[in-house]
Amino acid sequence: MVSLTLPGERDALLSPTTETAGKVHVQIRGLSKRYPGQTQEALKEVDLQVKRGEIFGIIGRSGAGKSTLIRCLNRLENPTRGQVVIDGVDLGTLSDRQLVDWRRRTGMIFQHFNLLSAKTVRENIELPMKVAGVPAAERRRKVDELLALVGLEQRQHAWPAQLSGGQKQRVGIARALVHDPELLLCDEATSALDPETTRSILALLKKINQQRHITIVLITHEMDVVHDLCHQVAVIDQGVIIERGPVWQVYSDPQQETTRQLLNPLFSALPEAIQPLLTPTRQHADSRLLVRLRYTGQGAQPDLAALSARVGGQLTLLFSAVEWVDSKPTGQMLLLLDARHESDPARAVLISLADQLEIPGYVTGY
């Protein structure tokens, strides 16, 4: 089998990643893609940077361009303009032959698993090594190792059709790791799975990221995937990256409406029963103040005792959704307070208890 050394020394690229952790692994510059016969660009001037060892999520609605974007990272799709540089290698400069060699070191898993139906689990995992000319003994050792990693030793002689969706994706993951890639691309890897199986696959991906120091770039339309797995997230809409940053930050304090809807549909929602009773001004002596306290991971704690002690009077919790993302509280509480809290000093007390304060208005007769 022909084996080619790529621009940049292969040995250097395959050395342990721990020393280089935190350095740029994937650099995307001005990436644009227009499909033939289409007027709209699928990607517009996308710039992204993924650091080594990171789990980087790209979230967007279907048709937002995320699929095109991830396919540019192993040149399943050729960009119209712009560059993808991975490990200092500009993918656009690789010849077809070099590209084949390159792809062996970038793993990819798919929404619909894409396992070969005519091959057993074992054969599916083995095949990429076979075509790369890996000796049989080495292949056997590697397949055993990966079967153990994904927990499928018992099913190694099964046909893919006999497996559950989660098991199929485990085979897909094992198959993607045969050449010890440093980069793993996940194309909606859990979108065809039920929530419980999704969690187990995400846990497996997390384990792979931590134990093998593999950088993971994933695309998804599920906010839970980003929330549970990713360190960094980029939000893509109509081919444009509209927001990016650490997950806790984007998650808790989204700047764009699209991001809000994608990541946190409850961001500015009100309970249905409240909406008709809400007025911008105080209508009645019994009217109560509706207050939304937001936690965006910037230091404020959702401390219920402090809240109760400092706000006083009647305090009704209407809705609350606080989660700890990356050890930071993010989310919100919706409260009804006595109307006297509209005063500025009271506001100051409230704002000291949260990262952000929003007062939608007054509620009468709830």
Add this chain to the structure above:
Amino acid sequence: MSLAIDRLWVGLLDTLLMVGVSSLLALALGLPMAVILVVTGRGDLFPSPLLNRVLGWVVNLFRSIPFLILMVALIPFTRWIVGTTYGVWAAVVPLTLAATPFFARIAEVSLREVDKGLTEAAQAMGFHRWHIIWHVLLPEARPGIVSGFTITLVTMINASAMAGAIGAGGLGDLAYRYGYQRFVMQVMLTVIVVLVALVTVLQFFGDRLSRRLNHR
């Protein structure tokens, strides 16, 4: 009667020989043709619009000529290849030329039905293009190709009977001569029974093999 049984036996062997040889040749020639038809399409593994169009056109040409006419039209070619235009081996030439494009089209359909996602996954894993043909397209299409080959065999049994009518021998020849020309109904009916049995057995084993290979 024993004469008739002898003739029946010889006829069966002739038919099996004609069908077997022409179908195997069709397999050997038609499968590569099917692969070429699939992979030279626009945006496929080896895009080559010209080759694709020319091959498609040749296949259509041979597919559109009725077998009886093809046989007659090919007489000079047959003589050039096997040195005679009479007998089993002379029939193999037009049978092969009819079976090859027929099988190629059926195999093409099976190859096209292979999920594009599998090709994409193979590309992402660093398969060369010929690896994809050999390790992905052909194995995944195998159940369909086996079914298609069974259909080809049965169709060729049919066609070989026509070849028999112009002197190729075989069961068709027997049935035609005794049944049609001499009104010996018994021989004709026996031939029909043998043909039905032959087709049934072939179909049975073809289906079984296809099912065994299918793990979808």
